[in-house]
Amino acid sequence: MSLVSGPGRAGLSTASLPTELRLSVAAHVKYIQALDNRKDELEYHLTTHLRLNGVYWGLTALHLLGHPDALDRSQVIDFVLQCQGENGGFGAAPGHDPHLLSTVSAVQVLVMCEGLGELEARGKNGGGALGVGRYLAGLQDRKTGTFRGDEWGEEDTRFLYAAMNALSLLGLLHLIDVEKAVAYIVSCANFDGGYGVSPGAESHAGQIFACLAALSIAGRLEVVDQGKLGRWLSERQVERGGLNGRPEKLEDVCYSWWVASSLKMIGKLHWIQGEKLTKFILECQDTEQGGFADRPGDMVDVFHTVFGLAGLSLLGYPGLEEVDAVYCMPRKVIEQVLGPREEIPIE
Amino acid sequence: MGKYEGNPVWDDVVPIPQDDGEGALAQIAYTDEYAEAMGYLRAIMAAKEYSPRVLDLTEHIISMNAAHYTVWLYRASTLRALNTPIDKELSWMNEVALQNQKNYQIWHHRQILIDQLYPSISSDPAAIQALADSELAFMTQMFDEDSKNYHVWSYRQYLVRKLGLFNSPAELKSVENLLRKDIRNNSAWSHRFFLVFCNPEYSTPDSKATEYDARIPDAIVDRELAFAQAATFEAPQNQSPWNYIRGVLRKGGRKLSSVEQFAGEFVTLPEDDSAEDVKSSHALDFLAEAWSEEGKTEKADHALRLLADKYDRIRKNYWDWRRAPLKEKTSK
Ligand SMILES: [Zn+2]
Numbered sequence: 001m002s003l004v005s006g007p008g009r010a011g012l013s014t015a016s017l018p019t020e021l022r023l024s025v026a027a028h029v030k031y032i033q034a035l036d037n038r039k040d041e042l043e044y045h046l047t048t049h050l051r052l053n054g055v056y057w058g059l060t061a062l063h064l065l066g067h068p069d070a071l072d073r074s075q076v077i078d079f080v081l082q083c084q085g086e087n088g089g090f091g092a093a094p095g096h097d098p099h100l101l102s103t104v105s106a107v108q109v110l111v112m113c114e115g116l117g118e119l120e121a122r123g124k125n126g127g128g129a130l131g132v133g134r135y136l137a138g139l140q141d142r143k144t145g146t147f148r149g150d151e152w153g154e155e156d157t158r159f160l161y162a163a164m165n166a167l168s169l170l171g172l173l174h175l176i177d178v179e180k181a182v183a184y185i186v187s188c189a190n191f192d193g194g195y196g197v198s199p200g201a202e203s204h205a206g207q208i209f210a211c212l213a214a215l216s217i218a219g220r221l222e223v224v225d226q227g228k229l230g231r232w233l234s235e236r237q238v239e240r241g242g243l244n245g246r247p248e249k250l251e252d253v254c255y256s257w258w259v260a261s262s263l264k265m266i267g268k269l270h271w272i273q274g275e276k277l278t279k280f281i282l283e284c285q286d287t288e289q290g291g292f293a294d295r296p297g298d299m300v301d302v303f304h305t306v307f308g309l310a311g312l313s314l315l316g317y318p319g320l321e322e323v324d325a326v327y328c329m330p331r332k333v334i335e336q337v338l339g340p341r342e343e344i345p346i347e
Numbered sequence: 348m349g350k351y352e353g354n355p356v357w358d359d360v361v362p363i364p365q366d367d368g369e370g371a372l373a374q375i376a377y378t379d380e381y382a383e384a385m386g387y388l389r390a391i392m393a394a395k396e397y398s399p400r401v402l403d404l405t406e407h408i409i410s411m412n413a414a415h416y417t418v419w420l421y422r423a424s425t426l427r428a429l430n431t432p433i434d435k436e437l438s439w440m441n442e443v444a445l446q447n448q449k450n451y452q453i454w455h456h457r458q459i460l461i462d463q464l465y466p467s468i469s470s471d472p473a474a475i476q477a478l479a480d481s482e483l484a485f486m487t488q489m490f491d492e493d494s495k496n497y498h499v500w501s502y503r504q505y506l507v508r509k510l511g512l513f514n515s516p517a518e519l520k521s522v523e524n525l526l527r528k529d530i531r532n533n534s535a536w537s538h539r540f541f542l543v544f545c546n547p548e549y550s551t552p553d554s555k556a557t558e559y560d561a562r563i564p565d566a567i568v569d570r571e572l573a574f575a576q577a578a579t580f581e582a583p584q585n586q587s588p589w590n591y592i593r594g595v596l597r598k599g600g601r602k603l604s605s606v607e608q609f610a611g612e613f614v615t616l617p618e619d620d621s622a623e624d625v626k627s628s629h630a631l632d633f634l635a636e637a638w639s640e641e642g643k644t645e646k647a648d649h650a651l652r653l654l655a656d657k658y659d660r661i662r663k664n665y666w667d668w669r670r671a672p673l674k675e676k677t678s679k
Binding site for chain 2: 047048049095096097099186187189190191192196197198199200201202203204225227230231234235237239246247248249268270271272273276
């Protein structure tokens with residue numbers, strides 16, 4: 001899956017359209033399908049280290065668009081399995097060292113493709129799901145509860161969430177110390193109600209999403225000061241309708257997803273104006289060549305495409321498959337694996 | 348012919364081409380220079396070679412693509428194996444960082460290097476000071492490009508902890524300089540809070556940012572309140588110092604109403620029908636909370652109603668949520 005940006009530019013061709021913007025479903029499907037035909041572009045190769053993440057982004061986008069079969073299932077599964085290393089983890093591409101984030105993408109893709117059976121049958125060293133789970137659990141620091149991205153040690157609350165995401169999908173959450181992980185997240189809470197990348201670090205919408213989603217998976221959202229956090233999150237909406245990731249920063253489609261999904265997780269999505277946000281996200285699409293950009297006028301890419309679609313789905317845009325705010329995957333798929341989803345009621 | 352093929356220094360290495368997993372090599376038409384260099388790196392990594400030429404090779408690849416984390420990690424291992432002087436590596440990295448503002452791998456690499464270096468200078472205050480000074484100078488350069496760069500701020504907190512810079516006058520001074528340039532820089536506000544309230548000299552170890560800390564001296568709380576209050580007069584609609592004031596009051600165990608008079612400078616709500624004067628919606632919000640704390644329910648509700656209907660309509664649902672418990676109180 002290519003992560004090459006462009007060819008389209010968002011919003012330029014829609015400038016003359018009436019305010020009733022429409023989602024260009026067919027163009028987006030085509031755009032994602034065509035991504036892998038761009039191996040002659042340098043950017044394709046400069047982003048090899050994100051390839052498996054790219055497959056997850058592209059496939060999730062297709063599911064939300066209602067075209068889950070637009071990529072060939074067996075080809076996708078073959079590619080994912082080729083990325084697996086000897087230790088059970090997955091690298092970003094075949095031959096790459098395993099990394100936590102690509103391993104999580106591998107699990108998410110396999111779940112969406114109903115390919116966990118193939119993992120059991122054809123995974124490295126016959127380890128199956130348990131082998132993957134052991135690799136992920138091995139990255140937890142048992143003293144602090146945090147996770148390293150790989151054997152080299154970089155730590156980030158995103159890693160903690162990602163690991164819990166995959167382990168819960170595999171039914172292997174018991175392999176890690178969830179209590180320690182929760183305590184670490186609690187220590188990242190800030191005076192303004194948000195959460196940062198580590199204790200004392202500035203509040204950041206991406207980190208807030210990671211912390212809340214991890215707490216949701218652990219069933220421990222009660223440790224959050226939800227009123228105070230919801231206040232900070234709702235302050236992210238700017239006049240134009242989009243959401244930024246920190247005070248005084250520009251609005252962006254990917255931050256719009258992280259903020260909106262966080263609000264959803266604490267039952268406060270109605271604290272922002274959904275219509276205004278929907279309009280902003282739609283302005284970020286290229287209606288002809290497909291794809292979404294971070295902001296109108298910028299180059300489209302698959303990363304902002306999936307988060308644009310996920311945002312629209314969260315806001316109830318008609319015709320889109322419903323997204324799960326915690327996993328950023330189709331809710332239907334998550335319910336198949338985990339059963340009915342509980343939600344915090346709107347208040 | 349490329350930079351490596353035919354070069355006597357690399358003569359012994361047979362490059363390993365990228366296998367995209369589909370077995371087809373034909374598609375690999377990507378720019379030759381990057382492809383060639385990566386081919387040599389794969390071969391070097393396969394042979395576990397840690398030599399000076401690896402530093403040249405990884406430098407070349409990083410100049411083309413600084414986002415490939417494996418390249419950084421292999422470079423770090425090579426530096427360790429060769430015992431390369433770290434100051435030289437740091438100054439080279441300054442250039443790379445300035446050219447790759449959004450890259451984060453480089454900051455992790457920098458942290459690995461400092462961890463490696465630290466034991467050799469830990470008992471030499473002058474050497475620690477010199478390192479702190481040069482790192483500060485470099486970060487100031489980074490902030491000239493983007494004063495809210497999250498990676499740089501995270502690294503900075505790491506450095507403050509590692510080198511024990513909580514009491515360094517240069518540290519607080521530099522934050523003040525950044526705020527003087529841009530009073531809305533939320534990153535700088537956040538760092539200030541960390542510096543002041545995590546200072547091991549007078550704070551309770553591991554006290555959370557959201558909780559009261561009995562050990563914080565009153566003089567510090569007063570100083571921080573005065574600093575943030577001055578900033579609100581400069582830009583009343585700037586949310587950062589208002590959040591900061593709430594945070595300081597919490598740390599100091601004081602009520603919002605203890606600074607009610609200050610917040611009142613921005614808001615006049617007449618008792619009669621004449622129009623109100625609101626210079627900052629944050630002040631109005633602050634007063635609403637202070638009043639509700641004091642049981643002045645009607646006043647608090649009035650302020651929240653103004654926010655919902657007039658001064659911050661985009662978040663009407665939030666303000667209505669805040670009003671709900673007040674209504675319960677008045678109906679009892
Ligand atoms: Zn973005």
